[in-house]
């Protein structure tokens with residue numbers, strides 16, 4: 643007997659958004675299941691950050707729906723957000739709190755009695771532990787970025803959404819974060835959606851890639867296709883993506 647299909651952790655249906663008269667998302671459809679590691683790829687200005695903000699409830703989409711772990715974001719935003727980890731923008735971190743105070747606040751919001759050991763372990767992997775008891779205002783940009791990521795991952799919710807998380811991280815920390823995310827998808831069935839331009843990095847560990855152009859998801863590469871690309875010495879995700887972009891550009895001109 644085949645296993646019962648599990649419902650997606652994230653479901654976007656006909657999502658639209660515009661800034662004033664400028665449409666940015668044009669009917670985005672996406673479903674991500676437990677244990678999937680999906681890269682959201684697209685040229686500058688294609689709408690990746692807007693999409694992530696809409697699905698995290700930071701921006702209210704003008705049309706369509708967002709469901710997280712079966713809960714509709716518009717109907718019950720608190721319950722939907724409880725199932726979502728979204729890295730906090732470094733510029734929004736409170737300057738006078740310490741990293742530990744920020745993390746404890748987030749743990750409290752998530753209903754946890756104390757800061758979980760998983761957060762402290764990740765802090766050590768990211769070499770953030772020495773910064774835990776210092777004020778955010780003394781952090782470098784990369785250190786702020788680490789805290790934003792740690793905050794998003796507090797309590798290990800079933801869906802993690804990250805916007806260029808490796809940007810600004812030193813190579814050891816970027817590697818530790820990647821390994822941590824891969825571990826979460828494989829061992830806990832966490833679903834990860836990662837917006838990135840770093841294709842050579844993403845290629846090695848994602849299970850699916852999807853390409854956003856002008857607010858539409860126009861192409862997708864599944865696990866089997868990604869495996870074939872990885873095993874072909876003459877191919878790479880970067881090359882395949884550049885070709886897809888060129889095809890789309892050609893199609894737009896006709």
Ligand SMILES: Nc1ncnc2c1ncn2[C@@H]1O[C@H](COP(=O)(O)OP(=O)(O)OP(=O)(O)O)[C@@H](O)[C@H]1O
Nearest residue numbers: 661662664666684685686687688689690691692693
């Ligand atoms: N607050 C805003 N007000 C008006 N326009 C905006 C706003 N934020 C983004 N835009 C516009 O929306 C479009 C999509 O921007 P968005 O930041 O979502 O793209 P992106 O794919 O994340 O880009 P990048 O890869 O450069 O980070 C762009 O044309 C951008 O100029």
